[in-house]
Amino acid sequence: MQTIVLGSSSITRAELLTKFGVPFIQRDAGFDEESLRIADPAHFVYHATKGKMQSYLEQYDLEMPVLCADTVVTANGQILRKAKDKTDAKRILEAQSGNTVSILSCMIYKSKTIELIDLSTTDYLFLPFEPKALQDYLESDEWKGKAGACMVEGFCKSYIKEVVGLESTAMGLSVEKLLPFLPQ
Numbered sequence: 001m002q003t004i005v006l007g008s009s010s011i012t013r014a015e016l017l018t019k020f021g022v023p024f025i026q027r028d029a030g031f032d033e034e035s036l037r038i039a040d041p042a043h044f045v046y047h048a049t050k051g052k053m054q055s056y057l058e059q060y061d062l063e064m065p066v067l068c069a070d071t072v073v074t075a076n077g078q079i080l081r082k083a084k085d086k087t088d089a090k091r092i093l094e095a096q097s098g099n100t101v102s103i104l105s106c107m108i109y110k111s112k113t114i115e116l117i118d119l120s121t122t123d124y125l126f127l128p129f130e131p132k133a134l135q136d137y138l139e140s141d142e143w144k145g146k147a148g149a150c151m152v153e154g155f156c157k158s159y160i161k162e163v164v165g166l167e168s169t170a171m172g173l174s175v176e177k178l179l180p181f182l183p184q
């Protein structure tokens, strides 16, 4: 399979590509999502991904195909981004405890011949987070750099009562949907 560029600084996205056997190099696309003033989660995650791709293409050519992505978590109609600090992480996680949470991931894959845009959602119904476990998670700092301070494969896993959608989407990259389009 041809090597692609992961235009993202995300460790989790790198781990997902590795898990699915996709050869890649990693470059930060260098786009500041904080510049976006968009309230709708789907619009936000699409324009953030588009911004990352545009920023990448201002710096690099398409000799190698490139993949950019963005992820947001929503609960009660609010966008829950990355937590600024532990207090913010507590607020964001408490908004998800015992609640229905949607995690939206958009990805744009671009080569010389094709462009794929995918926006997928994974919906969770979480049981209430146990207060001591939540406090331990907050102390762990594992929530840092994660949309919604959420780790569906980690802290949140034991609280999943119902799920509809891919785990990879919830972790930041719907790899299964990309695989059929990757050059062999």
Ligand SMILES: Nc1nc2c(ncn2[C@@H]2O[C@H](COP(=O)(O)OP(=O)(O)OP(=O)(O)O)[C@@H](O)[C@H]2O)c(=O)[nH]1
Binding pocket: 007, 008, 009, 010, 011, 012, 013, 028, 029, 030, 033, 069, 070, 071, 072, 082, 145, 146, 147, 150, 151, 152, 153, 170, 171, 172, 173
């Ligand atoms: N491990 C883990 N990471 C998650 C989960 N949900 C979201 N993330 C990560 O949270 C981050 C969301 O922030 P983004 O702004 O989309 O991406 P980023 O990490 O800042 O990286 P860039 O693509 O360079 O912007 C991504 O790295 C996702 O992979 C999860 O359930 N588990």
